[in-house]
Structure formats: structure tokens, C-alpha cells
Amino acid sequence: MPIASISILRHRTIIPTTTATTLPTVAKLIRQISTLRCFSVAAAKQQHNPTVSRKSQPPSKKLLRAKQTVKDYSSLAPVLSPQDKPPLSESKSVGTVAAAQANFMRVIVEPPRSFDESKVELLCVVKAVLKKIKRRVLVGDKVLVGSIDWVDRRGMIENVYQRSSEILDPPVANVDHLLVLFSMDQPKLEPFALTRFLIEAESTGIPLTLALNKCELVDEEAMVAWKSRLHKWGYKPNFCSVESKYGLDSLAFILRDQTSVIVGPSGVGKSSLINALRNNHNASDAVEGETLFDPILGSKWFEDQLVGQVSTRSGRGKHTTRNVSLLPLSAGGYLADTPGFNQPSLMKVTKQSLAQAFPEIRQMLSDSEPAKCSFNDCLHLGEPGCIVKADWERYPYYFQLLDEIRIREEFQLRTFGTKKEGDVRYKMGDKGVQQAEPRLELKKHRRVSRKSMNQSLLDELDELDDDDNLPDEENDPFLKAMRDENQ
Ligand SMILES: Nc1nc2c(ncn2[C@@H]2O[C@H](COP(=O)(O)OP(=O)(O)OP(=O)(O)O)[C@@H](O)[C@H]2O)c(=O)[nH]1
Ligand SMILES: [Zn+2]
Structure with missing residues (x-):
């Protein structure tokens, strides 16, 4: 795994x-x-x-x-293995942990068939036996919920399904996809900073999409130049602008039906993009006014993300102490801000x-015959016989x-x-x-x-x-x- x-x-x-x-x-x-x-x-x-x-x-x-x-x-x-289908009575259901706060988990579950409703939010505690055997429940986990009180919206997490992936910081289980977000300007797109984020994302082994926001701030020429540059790096960037709504539909399409985590430097518009995608009813599959799930009265965790509140005094982003939440998107899928x-x-x-x-080195290695360097454990430092050449940006x-x-x-x-x-x-x-x-x-x-x-x-x-x-x-x-x- x-x-x-x-x-x-x-x-x-x-x-x-x-x-x-x-x-x-x-x-x-x-x-x-x-x-x-x-x-x-x-x-x-x-x-x-x-x-x-x-x-x-x-x-x-x-x-x-x-x-x-x-x-x-x-x-x-x-x-529980992904194939497991435990018998579900009226008081049992399967759901996804969307947020964790102290000892409570907010779980979005399928309601019983008799309910003619969308998914339902439950406030759950974790069964003591799971704590005893030190089985941590993470945001993103698929869980079996029992002892459900459908009126008061409460339940108890009785077990956890096997994870397909787990990232540590933020701690999220079953992440299918990473959305690396940078902006074309304000802050300006900087190739080395972008490389660091891409390397960190690539090192997880989780598929990634690169999106470049605030594209309305630059001219067509700059976009074309970056597109061809990134193509040589091995990436196909998705240009977007939360401001002008350009490119949001295609991002919504990419993100639907999977759990994604958005990463990128401060100020590039991560929170703005999440808010836009969550309220983007033009997205291909979203229905106007559709509720994504039935929330508990007074729940606030899934409300819009705060935008642009970087403290001028400390220079810190506003999210430094915030819990991670999976926010449901209007076209389907969940997105977690970092x-x-x-x-x-x-x-x-x-x-x-x-x-x-x-990706450039991966490509050179896969193009070679046999598919590796002449040296075992080669660090590709330009030795004769190393197939990784120096002719790339x-x-x-x-x-x-x-x-x-x-x-x-x-x-x-x-x-x-x-x-x-x-x-x-x-x-x-x-x-x-x-x-x-x-x-x-x-x-x-x-x-x-x-x-x-x-x-x-x-x-x-x-x-x-x-x-x-x-x-x-x-x-x-x-x-x-x-x-x-x-x-
Ligand atoms: N011009 C322009 N400004 C944008 C766009 N998207 C977001 N912004 C602005 O960029 C600023 C930062 O946006 P945030 O969404 O807070 O950025 P963030 O990436 O979440 O920042 P951190 O939470 O610090 O990591 C805000 O003032 C937004 O209004 C865009 O497409 N164009
Ligand atoms: Zn080599």
C-alpha cells in the first residue's frame, strides 16, 4: 500500500x-x-x-x-477491506470523515434508504476499542458508523476501511490527487519555488495536477511561454483565474469524484479557488441550488474559506493553527486546503x-536501453556513461x-x-x-x-x-x- x-x-x-x-x-x-x-x-x-x-x-x-x-x-x-460490505441496519452506515475536531469527527454518510435525502452529516465519536488498539481515524478515512441517532445526528465510528494512501502533513487518508496551485503574478511565478513544490508533490507518488491562477493579470504571450516551458518539464499546466472565472470548469471536472489536497505558496489563491469551486454552479454536473449534504444545524466547518488574511505583522498565513477539513465540491469530490x-x-x-x-529524468531513463544508467545507484552527476544529460532547463x-x-x-x-x-x-x-x-x-x-x-x-x-x-x-x-x- x-x-x-x-x-x-x-x-x-x-x-x-x-x-x-x-x-x-x-x-x-x-x-x-x-x-x-x-x-x-x-x-x-x-x-x-x-x-x-x-x-x-x-x-x-x-x-x-x-x-x-x-x-x-x-x-x-x-x-475492513474495500470490498467488505458489512450488514447495515437502520442505525449503521458507511461514510467519509470530513473534519476532525478534538474528540469528535464529522462524518458524511449515506442515509438509510427510507430517507429521501442527500448525504447526511453526523457528529461522531470513535469507539474506545479503536483507540485501544491505536487505530487512528484520519480525515479522509472511509468508516463504518454505528449507534446512529438520525434525529440528533450522532453516531459512533466502529471501524475504519483500509486506506489507499495517507499523507502526513496535513494528515489526510485516501488522497487520490494533489492540486499544485501557483499564480502567474502576485506572487510572480518563480521556477525554482515551483520546482520545490512539484518535487515534494511528486515524492508522494500521488497523481498531481498543476494549475496556474490569476492568469488575467498577465498577457497571452506570457501564458504561451510558460505553457511551452512547463511542457518541457513534463507538465501540462491548467491556467485559471478565480477573478475572471477562466478555467474553473475544467478544474472542477478534474477534481470531481476524487479526494484532492491543494498545495501551493501563500497568496496564490488556494482558498479563493476552493470557494469558487464550491459555489461554481456552472460546473458541468452541478445542479443549481443543489445541497451537497444535509448539514447539522449550526455546523461551520464547511463554510467558505477565509481569503487573503495574511497578517502584515507576522507575515504568516491565516491557516497556521487550523484543522484540516475535506470540503465537498459542487461538481463532486472533496478538496482539502493546506x-x-x-x-x-x-x-x-x-x-x-x-x-x-x-519527469525529465524519468523520461530519459525510460527512453534508454536498458532502462537504467550504466551505474547502479547513479546520482546522474554527468559521469561518462550516465544517460542523464545536462541539456535540460x-x-x-x-x-x-x-x-x-x-x-x-x-x-x-x-x-x-x-x-x-x-x-x-x-x-x-x-x-x-x-x-x-x-x-x-x-x-x-x-x-x-x-x-x-x-x-x-x-x-x-x-x-x-x-x-x-x-x-x-x-x-x-x-x-x-x-x-x-x-x-
Ligand atoms: N487578481 C487576482 N487575485 C486573486 C485571484 N484569486 C485570488 N486572488 C486574491 O489573492 C489573494 C490571496 O488569496 P487566498 O485565496 O487567500 O490565497 P491562499 O493561497 O489561500 O493563501 P494562504 O492561505 O496564505 O496560503 C486574495 O486577495 C484574493 O482575492 C485571481 O484569480 N486574480
Ligand atoms: Zn546516471
């Missing part, structure tokens, strides 16, 4: 893009990323929130109980994988990025002892669901005393122990409220 990652820095840190990238800059970058990732894990741990502590129990008993718990639970909730940022980190791109992220960019990645890898190797350290690792979870998790501790700090190791083990078991002794309803304020209401 392809698991991909776009690492997006939520900072406006500008890494020098010349070969003079300095080590302190790389160190700072790595520190920031580690902090961000550690922070998210800390936040996830907090959600666990056991209500009663049972520290007085002897450890051996706890260990036994915890073992049983894990064993029972993994068999209790096997991941926080305003200017500099993809390229943290997941390695020296070896960089070449594959350039972005070759200097390839060099420049390779150098940046080399410096980062060497730094990581020196500091942490391994290239991947401080990064993200993938764990094969229950029934083949791969889960990404940040490495919390760096190797050199890993030697913890036996005493503290035992303590942390006990703390973990305590967590299991605690909610093990409590029925799910007791743990969930939401379910408690549901139960109280029914009494």
Missing part, C-alpha cells in the same frame, strides 16, 4: 536555496520538524485521557490484563529518490536540490547515527494497515535507566488498564450524554 508524505512546514522559514545551505539552518529545520511531530504525538496522547488511575494494583496483574486486552481487541476490530506556507521541506526526499521526482535545480538533500542527510547521519532518525517511521499495524508514527526519541538519548523504563511501561499499561475497567460509555462524554438522554 503506498504511504506517502508531504511534509509541509507551518513556518515561514526560508531555507537558502543555493548550494550555500548552511548546517545551522538544516539543524534548525530538523529541530522544528521534530518539535512539530512530537507536539502532535503529545496531543494525541492527551486525547487518551484515562479518568481513573489504578496505580495501587500489582504490576504483574496489570501486565497480564494488558496482554489480554491487546489480544482481544485486535481480533475484535479487523480492518495551511499557508511557502517552503516544502523535502524531508521525505532522499538523494536516491530525487531523480525520480523529475532544470538540471541546475536538480544539482541544487541534490546538494541540499546531501547536506541534510550528512547532518542527520552525524547527529543521529541514521538518515531516518528524527523522521517518521512506518509500522505495520493490524491486518496490514500501515501507520505512520513520528520517532519521538533520538538514538543518543535512548539509553534510559531500567527504573524509568519500567515506569514508562507501567504508565502505558495503566492507560490500557484504566479504560479496560470502564465500559466505553463511561469514557465518552458524548455517549454518556446519549445514554442519559435515552433514560
